[in-house]
Amino acid sequence: MADKDVKNFNTRVYEIAALIPRGKVATYGQIAMMLGYPRGGIMVGRAMSKAPAHLRLPCHRVVNRTGRLAPPEVFGSEDVQRAMLEAEGITFRPDGTIDMARHIWTVSGGRFS
DNA sequence: CATTTGACTTTGA
DNA sequence: TTCAAAGCCAAAT
Numbered sequence: 001m002a003d004k005d006v007k008n009f010n011t012r013v014y015e016i017a018a019l020i021p022r023g024k025v026a027t028y029g030q031i032a033m034m035l036g037y038p039r040g041g042i043m044v045g046r047a048m049s050k051a052p053a054h055l056r057l058p059c060h061r062v063v064n065r066t067g068r069l070a071p072p073e074v075f076g077s078e079d080v081q082r083a084m085l086e087a088e089g090i091t092f093r094p095d096g097t098i099d100m101a102r103h104i105w106t107v108s109g110g111r112f113s
Numbered sequence: 114c115a116t117t118t119g120a121c122t123t124t125g126a
Numbered sequence: 127t128t129c130a131a132a133g134c135c136a137a138a139t
Contacts, residue, residue: 039134045120
């Protein structure tokens, strides 16, 4: 039942994304690693693109490793997502990327749940 | 059914 | 330092 496995994968991605604390950000690769895909960060992004809007996933808190945000069309415009993150306490660098070293989501206790 | 592509990451030159 | 290529797995064409 590969179909169900995929659904499970997506569900876990949504679950983890929803667990990201306010004022913190996580990387696709980080989430992928939790699920057992050390280089499958793109899978997480793909799962996000399929994510139902009614889940209200904080996808604006999920960024790539360089601190760059998701494509503008996802939120409507670049400034929008940046404003949301700033409103949560995220600080940005002069080049418009997130200060990862400061806001990267670190798991406490070695377990995220 | 084969090929391409993607909200990524890492490594090598 | 920046740039290019390979690896990841699934969905779309």
